[in-house]
Amino acid sequence: MDCNLLKPFPYSSLQRFLLADSGALEKDKCSGTGESAYWFCSVCYPGLAYRGFDNLTVHLSSEQHQFKVIKHPNQTGRTNCMNTFCHLLPQAEAVTLVFWDINTCPVPSSCDPRLVGPGIKRFLKNKGYSGPLTITAVGVLTDVPDNILRGVYSGGISLDNNHCGRSSVNYSVRDYTSANPPPAIIMVIGDPGVLLSISDLFSYKGGYKFLPYDSILSFLPADSGELEGDNCSETGESASCVCSDCCRGNVEKDFEKFSMHLSSRAHKRA
Template sequence: MLRRQRAKIHVWWDMKDCPIPEGYDARRVRPSIERALKELGYTGPVSITAYANQNETPDHHLLALSSTGVDFAHILPWVEYGSMTSDFEAWKVDNPAPASIMIISDEVASSKSRSSLFCAALQESNYKCFLAYSVRPFEMPVLVTSAEWLWDSLLAVSETKRHIFHKCSGSEMVVASTGMFSCKLCYSDCKSLDAFKKHLASKEHTKEEHRMTSHSQSAPRRHMLYKISKYHAKASFFFFLMIYIDSQQRKM
């Protein structure tokens, strides 16, 4: 048990489901997560990857979080959990149990199909799982967990003056970035926010994002055509089967 409590913990954070609250100092996200885990006796090193369309994340949040070592993954919503699943499969190769994992997501707390593969991969593993969500689910979470939190309560701190950022103070004071910025669409890693923003504004990235968006928009039509073709294939099969049976009966 002691070995597990001191082992690594990796956090997969869906920033769209569980955003940083208005007026909250983003630098407090990591300490809040670490404190919540320590209250359960888990004191191992914590790594965090925040998934979102990072074009929608304010730069001051990116800088503040990065200054605490949070990594970022730029991804589009419809492929987010596929990317999480791939990242999890790669991560577990070098981080076997007793390492633990934490998921911050409303999707994983529900039975939505977008996260079903990710949940299945987690359930098949031997990791201790922790879960946080912005709204308490109406149904039992699909994922079996060791502990759960509401996102706001996870971020809640006792020393309000020290931990809450007020707009009147100007901006969050940040130090140099230590987190990694990764574009999951182009498989590109950047060590600074400036380089990351340049990549997201590049023609190559824009082209790839448009390609994936077009592919996603055409997916429902392809699925519909597939279902129609499948129906016609079955209908044709039964039609010719009936003809064959009728012909055999005539011979009798």
Template sequence: MVKPGFAEAVTCVWWDINRCPGPSNADVRFIGPCIKTKLEKEGYFGPLTINAVGILTEVPHDLLRQVNASGISLHHIPTDIDGLASDLFKWTWSNPSPANLVLLTNEPIFYETENTLFRMGYNVDRCFLGRCLMYSVECAVLGWKEWMAREQDSEVVEVEKWREEGEADLHCSTCSLDIQSFESFMTHLNSKEHTLEELEYYPRGVAAARRHGTEENVTAIQTTLKRFRERRDGEQRFKYFQKKLNLYY
């Protein structure tokens, strides 16, 4: 349930769409309404926004189109783990406490981000859809499926007009750009200029960007970028779990 003093505060849902994808056969139009219905049951009545955030170039194009058309904003981040955390903290700049943050993710490293936001005075809910979201992608899909079925069966969920006002945002954190149309957004994310910009977020990415500067094959640049991402994420997880182990020994 919502904490005292936070019921009418702004609420922002951050959906880690890479790690917690919805089930493939789900009607995406129901995700926003189901989330809003559950929030209201738990006492959240303030303005609501839902952001699907992640490395959006690794999410199927058609799924992103449906998600955005349903009223959910799309936020592309240049780096996986620290990119999402960075977007969360940027959001706090224009949304001071009291405010509510709902995190839909199964990434354990975000516990540290959650604790920091809590100390900053925010109400942070990480178990909104149940703990089954928090173990693996497969468990996340199952959690979405079971939860949406319960919400839709419990009462009639209105698909239309779950957003109170405004259009869903299309934001590229890499380039600090807000883009108006979905097709323009996806064209930007898959452009050579954008991909080279993302390479520079990684320790050896600047040199790689220079090497790829004359490369016309964007797919080849994206392959290099993916290797950098995987290496960085692996290093971050190793450091996180090593730190946890050191606390026990």
């Protein structure tokens, strides 16, 4: 049979390809089409093909995909598709990491910094994330008032001083995902620019669930008394302080010593 490969074959219905007796197809194998089927997500992975239906549903239900849909609605023509596959899978008890850009998303003046850690912990618990939790505030900590850092640290949040500014959280997430294979739940708190750069990172790193948030207020109840009974030390590991600028790898547990280091001549020369 001769055919023009450049000319399309228009059909308006799939009924043309289905037999009246579906039993006639029972012996046919789907793999007989040549290769197993692929799936594509042109929103997040344009031009890349993947296999596995379960992988597709995990991706479509991920917040990294939903974030892409919100940021690039013209790629889909509508944003309501973000809810199509929400909550298809049970929440895994995976390790949970929170990286908070404390410079682009500071503690509001009306907020007690000691409540941020317990607030994030309760928020994640209410969302069904029950795995080991570590929260780290990342950024140029010398630009944050000492009393804010002290309160954040006492609330169970680790501190990581990094002079890279808006890229600090990006580097922190890259370091973690390079050294630790999935699965893991990674929440990032920062302004939209920070979240978009992290979203691009997760577009080619599979197996991690990305939770983007652009406000600390999302984790704090209207009545701060609701968090008074929370034990800050239950955030997983005890909080620690690191200066990635000049003492990378050296962990300090004493906040006062860490604060003195940040104001020292040795740090300023680094």
